[in-house]
Amino acid sequence: xxxSVGFLSSIILIAVGMAMLSPIILLYLWVKDRKSKKLx
Amino acid sequence: MNxxxxxxxDPDIGWTILAVFSVIWIWLGWFWGRKAKHLDDxxxxxxxxxxxxxxxxxxxxxVTSNTTMVAPQLAFQLGIWGMLGYSLGSVGLMLFAPxxxxxxxxxxxxxxxxDFIRLRYGPWTxxxxxxxxxxxxxxxxxxxxxxxxxxxxALTGIEYQYGMSVILTICVVYTMLGGLRAVIGTDFIQTIxxxxxAVTLAIxxxxxxxxxxxxxxxxxxxxxxxxxxxxxAIMFLxxxxxxxxxxxxxxxxxxxxxxxxxxDVGFRAYLIAGIFWVPIPVVAGFIALAAPSLGLNVPAAxxxxxxVAAKLLGVGGAILVFIIVxxxxxxxxxxxxxxxxxxxxxxxxxxxxNPQAKDEQLRRMAKMIILLLGVVTWLICLPRxxxxxxxxxxxxxxxASTIWPIIAGLYWKRANAYGAxxxxxAGTAVGLWSYFAIGFYVAALVSAAVxxxxxxxxxxxxxxxxxxxxxxxPREGGT
Numbered sequence: 460x461x462x463s464v465g466f467l468s469s470i471i472l473i474a475v476g477m478a479m480l481s482p483i484i485l486l487y488l489w490v491k492d493r494k495s496k497k498l499x
Numbered sequence: 500m501n502x503x504x505x506x507x508x509d510p511d512i513g514w515t516i517l518a519v520f521s522v523i524w525i526w527l528g529w530f531w532g533r534k535a536k537h538l539d540d541x542x543x544x545x546x547x548x549x550x551x552x553x554x555x556x557x558x559x560x561x562v563t564s565n566t567t568m569v570a571p572q573l574a575f576q577l578g579i580w581g582m583l584g585y586s587l588g589s590v591g592l593m594l595f596a597p598x599x600x601x602x603x604x605x606x607x608x609x610x611x612x613x614d615f616i617r618l619r620y621g622p623w624t625x626x627x628x629x630x631x632x633x634x635x636x637x638x639x640x641x642x643x644x645x646x647x648x649x650x651x652x653a654l655t656g657i658e659y660q661y662g663m664s665v666i667l668t669i670c671v672v673y674t675m676l677g678g679l680r681a682v683i684g685t686d687f688i689q690t691i692x693x694x695x696x697a698v699t700l701a702i703x704x705x706x707x708x709x710x711x712x713x714x715x716x717x718x719x720x721x722x723x724x725x726x727x728x729x730x731x732a733i734m735f736l737x738x739x740x741x742x743x744x745x746x747x748x749x750x751x752x753x754x755x756x757x758x759x760x761x762x763d764v765g766f767r768a769y770l771i772a773g774i775f776w777v778p779i780p781v782v783a784g785f786i787a788l789a790a791p792s793l794g795l796n797v798p799a800a801x802x803x804x805x806x807v808a809a810k811l812l813g814v815g816g817a818i819l820v821f822i823i824v825x826x827x828x829x830x831x832x833x834x835x836x837x838x839x840x841x842x843x844x845x846x847x848x849x850x851x852x853n854p855q856a857k858d859e860q861l862r863r864m865a866k867m868i869i870l871l872l873g874v875v876t877w878l879i880c881l882p883r884x885x886x887x888x889x890x891x892x893x894x895x896x897x898x899a900s901t902i903w904p905i906i907a908g909l910y911w912k913r914a915n916a917y918g919a920x921x922x923x924x925a926g927t928a929v930g931l932w933s934y935f936a937i938g939f940y941v942a943a944l945v946s947a948a949v950x951x952x953x954x955x956x957x958x959x960x961x962x963x964x965x966x967x968x969x970x971x972x973p974r975e976g977g978t
Contacts, residue, residue: 462579462725464714470579471710471785474586474778475701481558481775482694488551489687497549497761499680 508817513655513662516821521669524829527688528673528681538858541678541865542610542841543759552683553760553768558775559686559830560752561592562693563639567827568646570784571804573735575797578724578788580732585780587736588743592773595747599757599765601909608973611838612754612905613846618970619908620916627923628904629846631897632749636839637879638894640872643832644880650824653805654817663880666825670832671873674840675866679759682833689826694779696823700808700816701782707811708789716792724788735940738895742943745898748905752838786811840868849974895943896930902947903954911958912965918957926950 492498535541548556566585573581606615612632617625644663651662673681717725726732747753757765787803793810797803808820844865849856856864900923907914930946937945 460727461718461722462727464710467579467714467725467788468710470583470781471701471705474781474785475698475705477775477778478694478698478701478782482691484775485551485555485687485690488554492549492551499544499548499552499683 508655508814508821510656512814512818513651513657513821516818516825517651517665517669520822520825520829521665524669524673524685525676527685528675528677530677531680531684532677535678535680535862538861538865540680541862542837542844543755544678544680544683546759546761548683548756548760548764550764550768552687553756553764554772554775555690556683556686556756556834557592557753557769557772559690559693559826560756560834561588561747561772561776561831562690562779562827563643563646563831566780567693567697567783567824568650568804570780571787571807572800574724574784575787575790575803576800577732577735578721578726578729580727580729580736581724582781582784584732584736584739585784586777587740588780589773589776590740591743591745591747592769592776594744595753595757596766596769596773598748598906598909599753599760599769602754602757603760603762603765605909605967605970606758607971609758609970610755610974611842611845612749612751613842613850614974615754615905615908615970616919617846617850618972619914619965620904620919624904624916624920624923625846625850627920628749628901629842631901631923631927632751632842633839635746635750635894635898636835636842637875640832640835640839640876641879643828643835644876645883647828647832648880649883650805650828651821654809654821654824659883660881664877666828666832667873667877667880670829670836671869674833674836675869678865679755679837682837683759685833686830689830692826693823693830696819696826697779697782699819700786700812700823703816704786704789704807704811708792712792713789717788720791731938731940734938734944738940738942738944741899741902741947742895745895745900745902745943745947749898749901750838751842752834755838755841836869836872839872840865843868843872845974893934893939893942895939896934896946897927899930899943899946900924900926900950903951907954907958912967913958913961913963914954914965915957915961915963918954918961921957922950922953925953 570582570585573585613629616628644667647666648659648663651657652659760768786807789807790803795806809817848864904919904922926946926949929949930942933945934942
C-alpha cells in the first residue's frame with residue numbers, strides 16, 4: 460500500500476501548522492505567568 | 500560531499516555563532532545561578548517552576564539533536580512510518596503527565612528517580628536501577644556529544660573534535676554556574692528558537708521542492724519509503740513508542756522536573772509538552788524525503804538532514820540550521836548533565852559514600868560531578884564510534900525494562916522488590932539478545948514484554964501491601 464501525495468502532504472502540513480502555533484502559545488503563557496508572578 | 504562543501508558555512512561564521520551563543524548561555528547560567536542559595540535551588544530550581552517554563556523545558560529536553568538529525572535519517576531509511584514512529588516518542592511525555600502529579604504527591608521531599616526506587620523496592624533493585632539509568636545517561640550524553648561534533652562539522656567544516664569539545668564545554672560551564680534554574684531558563688529560549696527555525700526550514704523546503712515533485716521522485720527512486728505496510732517500519736513504530744516511554748519513565752531528567760514544577764503544574768505541563776512535541780519529528784524529518792528530488796548522493800544516512808538543508812538553503816539557511824541544532828543540542832545536554840549529576844550526587848555520593856554530607860558540601864560536589872561527567876563524555880566522544888541511531892537504539896533494551904517496575908511501583912501496592920529486580924535484569928538481558936539476534940527495532944519491544952510479564956506475575960503471586968507513606972521521607976543529613 461503506497462501513500463498518495465494527498466496523504467503525504469496532509470501529514471506534513473498538519474505538523475507544520477501545529478509547530479507554528481506552539482511558540483505563540485508558549486510566549487502567551489510566559490507573559491501570563493510573569494504577570495501573576497508564577498514564572499518560577 | 501561536494502553538495503555539502505559548496506553550501507556549508509564558512510568556519511569563521513561557525514566560530515562566531517558559537518562564540519555569541521556561548522556568551523549568552525554562560526551569562527544566563529551565571530545570572531540565574533546567583534540566586535541559588537540552597538541545594539533545592541541548585542538541583543530543583545526551588546521546586547517552584549511555572550507552566551510556561553515547565554512546558555518549554557519538557558519540550559526542549561525531548562527535542563534533542565537526535566530529533567533534528569535522526570528524524571531525517573529515519574525518514575530516509577524507513578519512510579513515512581520512520582518519521583511518524585519518531586513522533587510517537589511524544590506518547591511518553593503525555594503518559595508521564597499523571598505520573599508527574601503522583602510523584603510530586605507521593606515524594607514531596609524527593610530529589611531523584613533513584614530516591615523512589617530505593618524507598619519503594621529497597622537497596623538491590625535501587626542499585627540495578629542506578630546501573631541502567633547511568634548506562635542510559637552516559638549513552639545519551641555520548642550520542643549528544645557526537646551529534647554536536649558531526650553536525651557542527653557538516654554545517655561549518657569545523658573539525659569534529661573541536662565542535663564536540665566546544666558544545667560540551669559551554670553546556671558544562673553554564674550548568675555548573677546555574678544548576679537546574681539555568682537549564683530551565685535557557686530551555687525556554689532554545690524551544691522558541693528550535694520551533695521557529697524548524698518551521699521556517701520546513702516552509703522553505705515545501706516551497707522549493709513541492710509535494711508533487713517530492714512524491715513523484717520518491718515513487719521512482721525510493722518507493723519503499725512511501726510503503727505504508729513496510730514491516731520493519733511498523734515494528735520500529737511500536738518499538739520507538741516503548742523506547743520513548745521507557746526513557747521518560749525511568750530517567751531522572753523527567754523525574755527531577757516532576758519534583759521541580761509547582762504542585763499544580765506537572766500534569767498539564769507534561770501533557771501540553773507532549774502534544775506540542777508530536778509534529779516536531781515530522782517537521783524536522785520530512786526534509787529527507789526531498790533528497791531524491793534534489794539528486795543528492797547521501798554517503799551516510801545520518802548526514803541526510805544537514806545535506807538537504809545545506810543544498811536547499813545556502814548560507815542563510817545553513818546559519819538557521821546551525822542555530823536550531825545548537826539549541827537542540829544545548830537544551831538536552833544541559834538537562835542531562837544536571838539530572839545525571841543529581842543522580843550521582845544523591846544516589847551514589849550521598850547514598851553510598853557520604854550519607855551525612857551537608858548542603859554546602861553537596862552543592863560543591865554537584866558542580867564537581869557535572870564537570871566530571873563532561874570530561875568522561877568528552878573522552879568517549881573523541882573517536883567517532885558508531886552511527887547515532889544504532890547507539891540510541893542499543894539503549895532501548897535497558898530503558899524499556901524499567902517501564903513496568905516504575906508504573907507498578909507508583910500505583911500498585913502488590914508490586915515488590917523481587918519482581919522489580921528480576922523484571923529489570925531479565926528484560927534488559929533478553930532485549931539485548933534480541934537487539935543482536937533480530938534487529939534494533941525490536942530491542943525495546945522485547946525488553947518491555949519480558950519485564951511486564953515478570954512484574955505482573957510476581958505482583959499477582961505476592962501478598963505485599965506497600966504503605967505509600969514510606970515514600971514521604973525527608974533525607975537525613977543534607978540540610
